[in-house]
Amino acid sequence: MSAETVNAVVDYIHPEPTDFFHKYVWSYDHKIVSKQYLWTSLMFLVLGGSLAMLLRWQIAYPNQPVPVWGHLLKGIFVFDSTGAISSDGYLQLATMHGLIMVFFVIIPLIVGAFGNFLIPLHIGARDVAFPFLNALSYWLYLPAGLFMLASFFMAKGAGEAGWTSYPPLSDVAGAVAPVWGMNFVLIALFLAGFSSILGGLNFLATIIRMRAPGMTWSRLPLTTWAQFITAIFQVLATPMLAAGGAMLFFDRVFHTSFFLPHGLVIGQEAAANTGGGFPLLFQHIFWFYAHPAVYILILPSMGFASDILAAFSRKPVFGYRAMIISMISIMGLGFIVWGHHMFVSGLNPIMGMAFMVSTVFIALPSGVKVFNWMGTLWGGAIRLEPPMLYAISFVSMFIVGGLSGIFMAASPVDIYIHDTYYIIAHFHYIVFGATLFAVFAAATYWFPKMFGRQMNAKLSYLHWGLSFLFFNLAFFPMHFLGEAGHMRRLMTSTGYEFLNPMAPWNEFITLSAFALGLSQILFAYNFIYSVFFGPKAEANPWEAATLEWTIPVPVPHYNFKVIPTVYRGPHEYSSPEAAPADWIAQNVPPIRGKAAH
Amino acid sequence: MSDASQHHAILSPAFHKDRRNLRALGMWLFLGSEVMFFTAFFGAYIVVRSAGAASVAMPLERMWGALNTVVLITSSLTMALAVQFSKKGDRAKTGRYLALTFLLACCFLVVKAIEYTHHFMEGNFPSHDIFMGFYFLLTGFHGLHVLGGMVAMGILWWRNRRGDFNEHYNDPIEMAGLYWHFVDLVWIFLFPALYLL
Amino acid sequence: MSAPVHVETHTEDHAGGITYFEVFGLLIALTILTVTISYVNVGEALGIPQFGRAANIIVGLVVAVCKCSLVVWVFMHMNHETRINRFVLGFAIALMAIFFTAASFDFLWLGTYVHSFARAALGL
Numbered sequence A: 001m002s003a004e005t006v007n008a009v010v011d012y013i014h015p016e017p018t019d020f021f022h023k024y025v026w027s028y029d030h031k032i033v034s035k036q037y038l039w040t041s042l043m044f045l046v047l048g049g050s051l052a053m054l055l056r057w058q059i060a061y062p063n064q065p066v067p068v069w070g071h072l073l074k075g076i077f078v079f080d081s082t083g084a085i086s087s088d089g090y091l092q093l094a095t096m097h098g099l100i101m102v103f104f105v106i107i108p109l110i111v112g113a114f115g116n117f118l119i120p121l122h123i124g125a126r127d128v129a130f131p132f133l134n135a136l137s138y139w140l141y142l143p144a145g146l147f148m149l150a151s152f153f154m155a156k157g158a159g160e161a162g163w164t165s166y167p168p169l170s171d172v173a174g175a176v177a178p179v180w181g182m183n184f185v186l187i188a189l190f191l192a193g194f195s196s197i198l199g200g201l202n203f204l205a206t207i208i209r210m211r212a213p214g215m216t217w218s219r220l221p222l223t224t225w226a227q228f229i230t231a232i233f234q235v236l237a238t239p240m241l242a243a244g245g246a247m248l249f250f251d252r253v254f255h256t257s258f259f260l261p262h263g264l265v266i267g268q269e270a271a272a273n274t275g276g277g278f279p280l281l282f283q284h285i286f287w288f289y290a291h292p293a294v295y296i297l298i299l300p301s302m303g304f305a306s307d308i309l310a311a312f313s314r315k316p317v318f319g320y321r322a323m324i325i326s327m328i329s330i331m332g333l334g335f336i337v338w339g340h341h342m343f344v345s346g347l348n349p350i351m352g353m354a355f356m357v358s359t360v361f362i363a364l365p366s367g368v369k370v371f372n373w374m375g376t377l378w379g380g381a382i383r384l385e386p387p388m389l390y391a392i393s394f395v396s397m398f399i400v401g402g403l404s405g406i407f408m409a410a411s412p413v414d415i416y417i418h419d420t421y422y423i424i425a426h427f428h429y430i431v432f433g434a435t436l437f438a439v440f441a442a443a444t445y446w447f448p449k450m451f452g453r454q455m456n457a458k459l460s461y462l463h464w465g466l467s468f469l470f471f472n473l474a475f476f477p478m479h480f481l482g483e484a485g486h487m488r489r490l491m492t493s494t495g496y497e498f499l500n501p502m503a504p505w506n507e508f509i510t511l512s513a514f515a516l517g518l519s520q521i522l523f524a525y526n527f528i529y530s531v532f533f534g535p536k537a538e539a540n541p542w543e544a545a546t547l548e549w550t551i552p553v554p555v556p557h558y559n560f561k562v563i564p565t566v567y568r569g570p571h572e573y574s575s576p577e578a579a580p581a582d583w584i585a586q587n588v589p590p591i592r593g594k595a596a597h
Numbered sequence B: 001m002s003d004a005s006q007h008h009a010i011l012s013p014a015f016h017k018d019r020r021n022l023r024a025l026g027m028w029l030f031l032g033s034e035v036m037f038f039t040a041f042f043g044a045y046i047v048v049r050s051a052g053a054a055s056v057a058m059p060l061e062r063m064w065g066a067l068n069t070v071v072l073i074t075s076s077l078t079m080a081l082a083v084q085f086s087k088k089g090d091r092a093k094t095g096r097y098l099a100l101t102f103l104l105a106c107c108f109l110v111v112k113a114i115e116y117t118h119h120f121m122e123g124n125f126p127s128h129d130i131f132m133g134f135y136f137l138l139t140g141f142h143g144l145h146v147l148g149g150m151v152a153m154g155i156l157w158w159r160n161r162r163g164d165f166n167e168h169y170n171d172p173i174e175m176a177g178l179y180w181h182f183v184d185l186v187w188i189f190l191f192p193a194l195y196l197l
Numbered sequence C: 001m002s003a004p005v006h007v008e009t010h011t012e013d014h015a016g017g018i019t020y021f022e023v024f025g026l027l028i029a030l031t032i033l034t035v036t037i038s039y040v041n042v043g044e045a046l047g048i049p050q051f052g053r054a055a056n057i058i059v060g061l062v063v064a065v066c067k068c069s070l071v072v073w074v075f076m077h078m079n080h081e082t083r084i085n086r087f088v089l090g091f092a093i094a095l096m097a098i099f100f101t102a103a104s105f106d107f108l109w110l111g112t113y114v115h116s117f118a119r120a121a122l123g124l
Helices: A020-025 A030-060 A087-123 A131-151 A180-209 A222-253 A279-313 A320-334 A349-377 A386-409 A411-417 A421-451 A457-483 A497-533 B003-011 B013-050 B062-088 B091-121 B130-162 B171-196 C020-038 C053-075 C083-105 C114-122
Strands: none
Touching: A030 A087, A030 A131, A030 A421, A030 A497, A087 A131, A087 A180, A087 A222, A087 A279, A087 A421, A131 A180, A180 A222, A180 B013, A222 A279, A222 A320, A222 B013, A222 B130, A222 C083, A279 A320, A279 A349, A279 A386, A279 A421, A279 B013, A279 C083, A320 A349, A349 A386, A349 A411, A349 C083, A386 A411, A386 A421, A386 A457, A421 A457, A421 A497, A457 A497, B013 B130, B013 B171, B013 C083, B062 B091, B062 B171, B062 C020, B062 C053, B091 B130, B091 B171, B130 B171, B171 C020, B171 C053, C020 C053
């Protein structure tokens, strides 16, 4: 097909930059922006993980000085004068661990890094729709991250109202809580939110309008479909977070009372604000964003897993259309389930019932996806490469996390397990067990394309084994703790008689968590070493059929020399058309006499 | 692609049309996100009013608000005309109407400044009561959006003067026009919500 | 691409049969209308005093929606836009409606005992 039939905008490529600044700092090349996101979010991952290690120390060994760090940082940051975690410090750790992991690790990794790198390559385009906005998105995210880090250095420390920042605790500046620490957190969230919105609309415009000829909606890799649905959530839900954060900021700085009721008393003193607002209002605004946010956290990983499972089972994804319909259903339902985070907050019981029904319904499309993943594996010619191992364990841990979620969907059950370790177990199985393992899968799978080298397979297998083992040892017992009534965000369980029997479990979990943290060193070493010294990779080491594998490594500035024409779906493995080979790429013209779809 | 054919592609009307449609999609998505942004504020205002927590003792001067409404509607008209003339390639008229829109936006902000000063002199700060909190929140963020629009218009006026736009390439003006109309839309709801109802 | 391609230019100042100036006039007229009505207690004027100023809210919102539709349809050329762009705005408005409704449920009946309604509705 001649270039004349290609959408003229798709074929255009901005000129290749020559100077260091435009090559690596303010870059219009989606591949470079994706690597900026990648390195920054990996550094935040180390920070967020370290915060969690400190948390776990305090839970297992209450009020004991933290080894090494406690001694070095006595009296500053989250440590008290003996080197143990202070009570304010504990809340700060819990808050910042959550905020950093959600906004500065997972979303930038799966959307900013992998989304940016893969979307244009998957659809056969030369770059995203708005390269300027792409660069801007990264340079909003980085300052946002710096504000988060800076909040630790403020008097009285960083935010400490939980990652959910509920008022009145997050609202009352000065009296008991940090002032500028929390304000910096709000500024950081505003900037990061803006970055997310611009990135989301960039990806939406790219996927809708810049697909190569023949790349119909039903021939898109599932990674791209997942990024599409995620981008819809990003564009339409994130502004609510910005607005809620702005109102909280106004409450704190201008002493309005959007979320503070009349007659509020703090520490035996009447609050300074005039009242008239409702704390529950913040929860509505916040969770209207934050529930779609958790779908932002999982959907791209589902996309990665689908494509990787297909490639290493040498089979198309089972029920490709059902996968798309379930993602669209998650998108539609995802906007009307936010109240299930508020079952015990004083929500109108009628709304509680409505949200319970919609939440139970949203489990269905996820279940469909799980069965389809298993159907993809069933009868496949399995190749147990590292990406495949991570992807399979993604499915199993997603099942565990998803099942615990169903219990929470039922409000009578949630009344009991809300704000316990059961919830913590649920979301860590999803965000760590599922999403982060899918990130490991995506990292090892697309590493050859991103860096032109291969990661060490033995180290990957070892990392997988240790991570899988210690992750489950650390987080599975939390289900039992939660059922027994162990509350979350609790600094010392020794103050409660009924929690004493669980202290050994807390210690066990902490030790497993430390082992889990240490195991990540394997991945870090493997990743960083291989970027510089790994064996050079070929263009398509996995024999995969999607478009990104048809171009050479390192990927040239213009991606595709000629915009490809697409003739078939993304998972044409073991297709009769391909025989005797067991796969055929999307852009290979139909072989005479054989069917394509 | 060779340099010559890429150059040809850039200049072709098909390229401009495709790029305009791409940018229009981007702008509508952005406006969708802005709808959601103001949804939170309006939603909060609605629930606080319906709970009876904010008694509106009409502390706002309706005439200032009505004046601002007329100013913004007029600026919407001048912006639409600016877009229309840019599509005809009429540089002079485009510049004139862009400047008019900018001036009307200035008027809006001046009126708002007068109102804010009156409030502060009477001690009606955002912390005074929940209604004033919402008033400053809603009009404050709206005002920031007006300011952003003014910056965009200034840049476009300067670019138009420099001769960047013609009857084929005028997307930035059209996109700014969409944004400006949206800012007007928000005020169309803000005005009755705060001043009249 | 040798033959010149026809480029869409909005050479007339109307979009769909109505000029910008006519729309402007309508918008100003609606503004005058809504400000005037706000001085009147619509509920009492219509003879349904128990509504009172609540009727004002309904009238005011209807007028605002009319003005909004004029701006979106004519000034923003929604009548010429693609289906996708219309869907984007429509979806955002639908989400707005969902949020207003659900959030209101928690505050409309403050001070009442909602359970009694629910029980009555369920026939208990």
